[in-house]
Amino acid sequence: MLEIYNSYSKKKETFKPVAEGKVNIYTCGPTVYSNAHVGNFSAFLMADVLVRYLKYKGYDVKWVMNITDVGHLTDDNEVTDDGEDKLEAASKRENKTVWEIARHYEDLFMGDIRTLKLFPADKYPRATEHVEEMIEMIKILQQKEVIYETSDGVYFDISKFKKYGKLSGNDIEALQAGSRVEINEDKRSAYDFALWKKLTGKNEKHIMQWDSPWGTGFPGWHIECSAMSKKYLGETLDFHTGGEDNKFPHHESEIAQSETANCKPFANYWMHKSRVIVNNEKMSKSLGNFFTVQDLLKLGYTPESIRFTFVSVHYRSKLNFTEEKLVESQKSIDKFNDFIQFLIKSEETVENSSISSIIKSTKQQFEKAMDDDLNVSGALAPLFGFMKSIRKQINSSGISAKNKDEILHFMKSINSIFEVFDFEEKKEKKLSISDQKTVEELIKKREQFRSEKNWVEADKVRDELNKMGVKIEDKK
């Protein structure tokens, strides 16, 4: 049984899907105003592992990740005009239209998703293409009398939703006391959040705009997730995932909107990815201490090592990101891949009766750890032990073709979650005939030097062969 730590109840709970055998997952995706960094991806990778493990367990998974391509207001230092929208700021910076900016960064994002081998979601809905649905939902909220209109927008009255604050553990009264939110005179509470913003004041010249019953303007940040998750996955989600920083106010507001509009629980399980840390500071766009996937590839790290680094640490612990970690990850992956090559190339001899039971117990341990709130580190340990035992069996008793298939089948099922192993048999590269002759001569030459114990010359020849792409591994 899969147990998941539910951020809403703050307890581990046994997973039960809304519909038998099916799972709906909604993940808060990127805001496409600049390059997503690996900290962003670590949250998406958490969802990816969840999706893949549920598939591994045989569930029919439907996964939706939104693309936020509507600019939302910002007050950070990125722009001088106070309160300029991020997309518009990027548009000025890069001299492109807001639409071009959004599409450009969305394309980069989709490219990175493929590089990091995230399982393709069933749908990546764009906020700008669902403004109709958002307006419909706001209308429902209006009928339920939980919203009010001011000169600059339409707001959700959080006093009408008693559970507001439960997810983040915030007490609204207490929040108000230590508030850093600028008081908007027209709002009843500083924490009432916008559903619709009008083109007035600092938003007068907002470029992305739509008509609505409340005047021309643009949607608030939170409503898109409520509207799109409902459209594609229904009123009650099995899982809602995102970064922990989205808990408040974003997810809190989504719950208020959706549950008020639908009169149903919004999500049964909430999963939040802890922040990625760099030098004891969060990795974030505003601090500028981030790496993008492309940055790391340029430094020579493989997509697999990036993926493994973020996947192998439990999603609820802070991951301190370093380049050393990428190197370690690569070593772990190499260890698996070396094992796979060893396995593929080992001679098929006799049936080995121990193989099945080794696989069985490894699988059991692996699943036990994964079932415990996706404990990947715990699940990895038995796999290292597995490789050791199998190697021993092959060296001492040999294996049959059937055994090999069994082992590979198991490794592939594990890899359906990790996606970092390489099952392709590494064959000797084909050399041209002239190269072949040279290589043979060089090997002979080296053997000659070795028999003469002329190690200096022998190593020189080995270096030369290495340069030609020929690896020399001495065996007894």
Add this chain to the structure above:
RNA sequence: GGCGACGUAGCCAAGUGGUAAGGCAGAAGUCUGCAAAACUUCCAUUCACCAGUUCAAAUCUGGUCGUCGCCUCCA
């Protein structure tokens, strides 16, 4: 100021009441130079600190210190 998470070896990281997984790095050895891979052995009397509960605590309770996150756009 309010809310939350966390503190396990040189590093990364499991373990949440029954006597410290695993990986990396390191040390020694086997494989008749070296290197690579593999294998064998070693590498935390102790889990930030202090009290308490218990036959038994890294695990539970209280306190102290420290770190990080959220409370404003962020995954």
